[in-house]
Amino acid sequence: MTTPIRGNVTLRVNHPISQARSFSTILLLEMWERFGFYGMQVLIVYYLIEQLGFSDRHANLTWSTCVALIYTTPAIGGWIGDKILGTRRTMLLGAIVLTLGYGLLGVPHQPVEFIFFALGVIIVGNGLFKANAGNMVRKIYEGSPSKMDSAFTLYYMGVNMGSMISMLLTPWVKDYINIQYGYDLGWHVAFTVSGFGLAIGLGGYFLMRRTLAYTGSEPDTHPLKIGKLGLVIGLSILMAFLAAFILKHETIARLFIYMATAAIFFFFTFFIYTARPHERSGLLIALILTIQVIFFFIFYQQTSSSLALFILRNVDWNFNVFGFHVFTWAPAQFQALNPIWIFILSPILAWIYTHAGNQGKDLPVAGKFAIGFMMMAISFFIYGAAAHFTNIAGKTSSWVIVWGYGFGALGELLISGLGLAMIARYGPARVGGFMMGTYFIATGISQYFGGWIATLAAVPKEMTDPIMTLPIYTYLFNWLGIAGLGCALIASAMLPIIRKLSLTSPSPKEGDS
Template sequence: MATQNPPVSRTWSFSTVFLIEMWERFGFYGMQVLMVTYMMKKLGFVDTRANLVWGAAAALIYATPAIGGWVGDKLLGTRRTMLMGAVILALGYGLLWMPSDSAGATYFALGVIVVGNGFFKPNAGNLVRKIYEGDETRIDSAFTIYYMAVNIGSMISMTATPWIRDHVANAFGDSMGWHTAFGACSVGLVAGLINYTFMRRMLSHIGSPADQRPVDFKRLALVLLGGLATVFISAFILQSETVAKWCVYGAGVVILGIFVHLIRSSHSSERSGLIAALVLTVQTIFFFIFYAQMATSLNLFAQRNVNLDFNLLGWHITWIPEQYQNLNAIWIVILSPVLVFIYNSLGRIGKDPSVAAKFAWGFAAVALGFFMYGFGANWAVDGKVSSWIMVWGYGLYSLGELLVSGLGLAMIARYVPERMGGFMMGAYYVAVGISQYLGSVLANIAHIPDNITSPLQSLAIYTHLFNILGFVGIGCTAVALAMLPLMKKLSSSHADMAKHDEPLPAVRSEEFDTP
């Protein structure tokens, strides 16, 4: 049974995780917004290779939390592992700060980021789960606000890092501009770590049992050694498209096998919840195929086929192409409080929509967003669409993200038994990683050959991809709606079994001590 804390304690505990997550995402998205363009302009990659390398890196970045969640649960403690991950991430961004335009150095730095994220991400999410354990309405709201933290940090960094790159490049040269922008990601995360140092006591009562025990330095050394090995393995995977492809597809088979094993071997009181989590995880994989377009096809579309000048309330604004990715974060910060208010209001009268229903609405919004990009070509001038097409397209896309991705973590918190929390949070991120790679594969439908220089030609190629994604979004919406009766049945069964709170046989609780 989770410890019930006073409301003020919950608020301060949540704020501590919220702020370290905000700064961590500042670093990650500040790096992500530049990476595909950096690989093309400084490392000399063609668009298809840059997309696939970033897709593989994103897959690894999301896959390693499966192990990091287990390390937090069983070996080092949730709080300690989260903190260790943040320190390693700061080091990874610091490596990108170093003035080297070598592909090998970039792969190594990305490998460090892969390991740091693996330790940080599942444990930060699991701490939020532990803070609001047992309060289902508050869990949805808390994870929506938590998701807003992601986007406050990313909103700042995705605006700042392209600007830093351009201004430093103008003063000190192109290479210095890129690496200084990456360095800002490291500095931001160090600021988050300093803030966490002052607030860490707010989490002293939250964590896994391992947090309450003294540090086992032998375990710590083994974990760090394993992390170092993972850095080199990740760098090796990134330099080979074939190896990356088979690793990603293999991970998909493993995750499916883990879910099947857990469902078959779990206690009857847990089975319906795990089946519901599997269904929603599969839907999440499809969503993140759309999400992967932000750093790939939508990023490159902004560089070739968007009019960068527009007016807002009388102000003339010119954006740097990479900064259009920031529209996603801006919309999420705007929409998150609105959705929290709606969730809480409906929850008070017992009419809060199910997570499955929110997923269906989310896919519908994403489909409309991509049709906005696709049909926006009809109003293009000289092969360039208005920035307002991007603004409203990202608005719909971001609403869908909040309804699907923003509640993905809440879905794990709601349906997965507590003792599997960290590991299953990690497994969820592996699924997200698989879809990030698949998204980069799909983005390569919009490959622009070297002999195409006309904006009119590239516009036709990009809008063809966006319209395909719109129709796929409609298909996902239809499937999600068709699954609603099953999800309602599974959720009802899960709730009924939870009320009875059936004790689990001791032998079962040991089955999940290792992944």
């Protein structure tokens, strides 16, 4: 049980609800939230290009700006959860707003401005939900770092199950409805399916909500004040319109990204300056690792931008084994390879972390980050070698994408999969939600820069020959592989500094010695 004792300080005592049951409730809701988000993500860039007539550059930058906003708004949502509504309530409100946003995308025959507003609602909903869901997991496993690493890895696996299902389902729904009832309608039915999945998740949450009765932030322990709720809802509506305005204007979007970048360093400087002496070393470690996360998400953003368009234009969608055709995927379905690999690799890594922690030999988070960058480098070198596996039409084997995604997913688990655990471990508990939000700002701005890098492989509309477009993509992928190696070397060089900082902490942290 978490009982308030003074200000924002909390005390955990025994209560009849197990950690596993509380964790399961958050996991299921997050799984369905990811079902909605990724069901939309796999289609949105294709939708902007094929339905709205955007160029590669315009589509990549629009989506990257949207992702940046999606991941920067949790800083505000985390603060609302910490100080105003409570972590648990803010998470729930965010899930409801997200369901509405996907529903708006499902309205057919709407102008670009309406689509941007729907994305704005999704941005706001994610801001309210994301940081608080992660912070709830932190609160459940507070005081046990090795269990926290394992929990966040399983959390990552579970939510990727939701994304895997939606990434396979929504492209199929889109194609089926388009064939049966008209080309435009299928896109919107698929977006509606994303919202319907999250509605199922909300139903499950209400059935299991008692398992979280003892978990949350200090405001969750007090009765809900309708005035505060109304203020948050009103500001959320304004934020949705503001987000739509930013999406429409590239110059303003770029200015926003620069401001968000400055905000990260301001927040960390403020946290470090105002921190209690025993908190500073942990915050410095969190800052170093957050900078590394920024570089990781530049690579990650390629999956929904340059890599997605590469699969559309330069990959043979058929899966053949020893010359025999097994099955064929729609191009959007290839993004499901990411959660499929994460689903395979997560339990293996979770067991390794727990076993190593019990033996006192767990590798530091910083070491896992360094290995993760090496895996990302290998992933992009595989994509860069696509020209060596082409058919007569100039399209590369689908298995190139399978193995590239495999190494990329391992890198993601070692970096992004532990990013939330890193913030939970090193950030002060009294501002846990806001720290989670600051972490998401970092991931958001990096994905904008990732989208900008993806524009380096933008293909002119008149260029349709795969033989001509292939070297445009492979050139970018090989350079990203080289950049990944550089990040791995820098991350390795930072290990002694992080180890020294961890030793100055008065409370030993598992895996950091």
